[in-house]
Amino acid sequence: MAAPIHRTLRVAPFPQRGHFPRLPTMEFQDVVRRRRMVRTYTDRPVPPDVVDRIxxxxxxxxxxxxxxxxxxxxxxxxxxxxxxxxxxxPEQDPQNWFAANVQAPLLIVAHSNKDAYLDRYAQPDKGQxxxxxxRWPAPYWDIDTGMASLLMLLTAVDAxxxxxxxGISPDRIDTYREAFGxxxxxxxxxxxxxxxxxEPPRDLRGRRRPTADVVHRGSWGQPAG
Known part of the structure; x- marks a missing residue:
């Protein structure tokens, strides 16, 4: 079953494979290097073909x-x-992060469906x-949806x-569900x-943790070299 994509509960028009218009693209390493969280946007709309690509x-x-x-x-x-x-x-937004984000011309809310995973792994080919x-060491339904969200972030940079x-504040999730069905x-x-x-460019290099602090080679505590 195809993953559901909704535009306020209407199925989004979706291009067939190979039907995306060509866009200028970056080298992958440039996309990764330029990716950062942006919270202030102009009111210029995102072109529909770019939305579909994302x-x-x-x-x-x-x-x-x-x-x-x-x-x-x-x-x-x-x-x-x-x-x-x-x-x-949220009831409190001390750093104004929510108010800034919802000024964007495009929002995509990502949802995970745990039942899809439990059902899939109860099938005969999985031996359960x-x-x-x-049996799940981590909530892969959330992890995989997070990976999909990262691809949206990278595609946005590439465009x-x-x-x-x-995130959506836990005390507002029910209200959000009701508003959008x-x-x-x-x-x-x-x-x-x-x-x-x-936003003006920001240099975060001084705040980024060095490789030696987070990467271990062979055993924990051994630097990556």
Missing amino acids: VHNALRAPSAGFSQGWGFLVLDNADDIARFRDAAR TDRSEA GLGACFF VPAHFAPIGAVSIGYSD
Whole structure:
């Protein structure tokens, strides 16, 4: 079953393979190097073909057992984004991160579907007969949806856009679900704001942890070299 993509509960138009218009692209290492969280955007809309490319690339993410237990809600007009702002606004926003993100011209909310994984791994080819969660070392439904979200972030950079992944406050999830009719078995793990950056470049090299602090070779505590 194909992963659901919704534009405020309408199935999004989706180009067939090979039908995307050609866009200027970067070298992959440049995309990775330039990726950062952007929270301030111009009001210039994201072209529809770029929106479709971003979502299409999300569907290329890996998923355990090819379960593809994800769903994406695309909000790309002012009324829908205003509904999201009203439904998901946290009671406190001391750093103004939520208010800034919802000024973007495009929001894509990523949802994980645990049932898709439990059902997939109860199939005969997996050698299991039940839907027990005890066998899972980590919630792969959330991890895989996070990988799909990263592909959206990278695709945005490749298209010359800025993007930011941010969460929905736990006390606002029910309100968000009700506002957009999200089924109970889909859990919103976060949203991606996307648009043309209105922020000056920032140099984060001094804050990035060095490789020697986080990479171990052969055994823990041995530097990567």
